[in-house]
Amino acid sequence: MSQIHNNSIVLMGCKHCGKSTQGRIIAQKLGCKFFDTDDVIKRFSGIDVRDYYKQNGASVFMQLEEKVCKKIIDKNKGQQIVISTGGGVCENPPALSILRECETFVFLRLDIKYSVERIMRNVVQIAPYQFKNVPAYVLEKEPETIKDVSDILFQKYEQRYNLYQVIADEVVDIINAPIEENSKLIFEALGIN
Template identity: 40%
Template sequence: MSSIILLGIKHCGKTTQGKLLSKHFSCPFFDTDDEVTALTGKTPRELYSELGKDAFLEAEKNACKRLAEKLSGSERAVIATGGGICNNPDALAELHKIGTFLFLNADEKTASDRIVREIAYDAVGSMKNLPAYIAKENPKNVQDVRAIFHNFYIERQKLYQAVCDIEIKLEHSASKSENTKKILACIEADGGKK
């Protein structure tokens, strides 16, 4: 019985579904972003902005390696990954040793709406709390945020589809529990082939 490793764009529901799946299977839940923080003392966002992309990718790989070592020989765990792990082949390789990659494919509007909801503004009206890949483009308004996200979303979809073992199209109009049932049905249909 392999671990379930959830991939997908930021705000697709990896953490929410991961916790629901771990409850269903009575197994531990891990988040690779939390593992990065435990290893480095910095959040992924802090690591990326303070030390750069390469330092973050190395920390993510090391966190995934440590997690894979901790879980090797275990029955099953559910792991939510950071949204950018599709650009970190070394981290993916570590996790693929212990589990099956499930791509939680959320529609663009749902993911974009969740990013927009988290926008905060500072005293001079500049946008804060944006994902790094959007912030670095210096969007001036919400329309800019959505346009930047659109191009990013299209590219990421291709990457997730290329590395996943199972793709699950989540329904934005469905409840969390309905989407969990859909994920469980896909896992069962796959039959734990890995």
């Protein structure tokens, strides 16, 4: 597969690391198009990404994610673009293979503890094994308590972080600071003036 999107950028990382926000900023700075794969999936399916995953399961979701990535790449051949991915793209080799036509994979590495805490702020336990605002991949593990949810998230994020670090061309440590400070860190890592 040839790299036809010279200098195109794919942002990866777990939920709340700033992929979409930073993707828009980078695209604006570079004067190119920005795509958020979760937004494209939502437009394509007509429902929220989390609901689509919950209703259809991991394999069907990954197939749609792959199709969305292919659509973005095919419709923008020869153009520089910036793409922000869903948090689990690191576990979707066919989608990653398609995205590899872009030149640079960037892992926005946010402290795992902070990521999990942000998700846990919205988690509500209704009864044992019943929760609201919990990702479907966590519910598949049948957590009984709030602590179980948190533990499952930590384990999942540790697995994903290991995968991201292997596939990323650049790793940028995101800090708990204003958006502009993280943008500067990303620009520096990518050599964007």
